Amino acid sequence: DAKTTQPPSMDCAEGRAANLPCNHSTISGNEYVYWYRQIHSQGPQYIIHGLKNNETNEMASLIITEDRKSSTLILPHATLRDTAVYYCIVRPFGDTGFQKLVFGTGTRLLVSP
Amino acid sequence: DGGITQSPKYLFRKEGQNVTLSCEQNLNHDAMYWYRQDPGQGLRLIYYSQIVNDFQKGDIAEGYSVSREKKESFPLTVTSAQKNPTAFYLCASNPGQVRGTEAFFGQGTRLTVV
Numbered sequence: 001d002a003k004t005t006q007p008p009s010m011d012c013a014e015g016r017a018a019n020l021p022c023n024h025s026t027i028s029g030n031e032y033v034y035w036y037r038q039i040h041s042q043g044p045q046y047i048i049h050g051l052k053n054n055e056t057n058e059m060a061s062l063i064i065t066e067d068r069k070s071s072t073l074i075l076p077h078a079t080l081r082d083t084a085v086y087y088c089i090v091r092p093f094g095d096t097g098f099q100k101l102v103f104g105t106g107t108r109l110l111v112s113p
Numbered sequence: 114d115g116g117i118t119q120s121p122k123y124l125f126r127k128e129g130q131n132v133t134l135s136c137e138q139n140l141n142h143d144a145m146y147w148y149r150q151d152p153g154q155g156l157r158l159i160y161y162s163q164i165v166n167d168f169q170k171g172d173i174a175e176g177y178s179v180s181r182e183k184k185e186s187f188p189l190t191v192t193s194a195q196k197n198p199t200a201f202y203l204c205a206s207n208p209g210q211v212r213g214t215e216a217f218f219g220q221g222t223r224l225t226v227v
Contacts, residue, residue: 043218
């Protein structure tokens with residue numbers, strides 16, 4: 001079962017910031033938060049990940065709360081091409097080093113003109 | 114360029130036939146995964162492999178089989194025992210042993226059984 005909860009859908013106006021929330025209240029201390037997105041009929045694309053500090057890259061920013069029970073993915077200036085399903089994933093890191101990705105149903109973001 | 118390649122992009126098969134989906138990666142990744150996605154749904158794990166000649170069942174392995182004879186290749190066979198094989202199939206890989214690294218996905222194979 002997925003260990004994250006996301007709203008099923010969100011809307012955003014083109015050029016505005018898109019803030020996508022994710023709840024992961026059962027996250028453990030050695031688990032990372034990952035974000036992927038999937039544009040229709042394509043494979044998921046990695047966006048960003050973090051452990052406890054806020055992270056930023058050329059695609060997005062990731063804000064993780066101090067208690068690590070939730071996070072927000074921020075697309076600072078959304079474009080029409082950002083319309084996709086966004087997945088928030090908690091990634092376990094076991095003793096063997098094996099990482100099993102568990103995807104939920106994600107948030108469908110619709111960016112409109 | 115390094116990446117993960119799935120072929121074919123679209124596949125049609127008659128009911129009762131086995132079909133094999135190809136997944137190849139040149140990223141030197143140890144771990145590879147197969148997922149299934151149905152319309153409007155998230156990804157569900159079919160099989161995964163941490164290393165050559167080893168693989169494990171995921172959440173929905175019934176009716177599927179895999180092999181991992183080479184590090185670069187992780188083919189998935191959809192057998193006639195799979196009751197609802199029509200779906201979008203995604204292959205992924207990641208280094209497998211390094212903390213904090215992302216997974217790379219192929220572009221998927223859309224299988225339609227008629």
